[in-house]
Amino acid sequence: LQYPWVPTVAQCARCHREMRHGLKQMAAVWALRSMVGALIESIIVVDRAAYLSEHCGAGGTVGAFALFDPVTSPRNIVLVGQRK
Numbered sequence: 001l002q003y004p005w006v007p008t009v010a011q012c013a014r015c016h017r018e019m020r021h022g023l024k025q026m027a028a029v030w031a032l033r034s035m036v037g038a039l040i041e042s043i044i045v046v047d048r049a050a051y052l053s054e055h056c057g058a059g060g061t062v063g064a065f066a067l068f069d070p071v072t073s074p075r076n077i078v079l080v081g082q083r084k
Helices: 009-055
Strands: 061-066 077-082
Touching: 009 061, 009 077
Parallel strands: none
Antiparallel strands: 061 077
């Protein structure tokens, strides 16, 4: 690949200095997301399971199953509702 413009070391250093404050804020948000992400995903799954349970009718069942490795994506849960 050929790039039309290649920054100098001085330009990179200046950009880093100017963006340092934003990087710290982004790191804080990322850390918060990492801490509560799994909890929020679990709450969403439970809410959707409750919705399915309410709409499956009397005697219906709802199951939650891991579809694939959670490292691939935190959204690895499939909900299956079955009416009686």
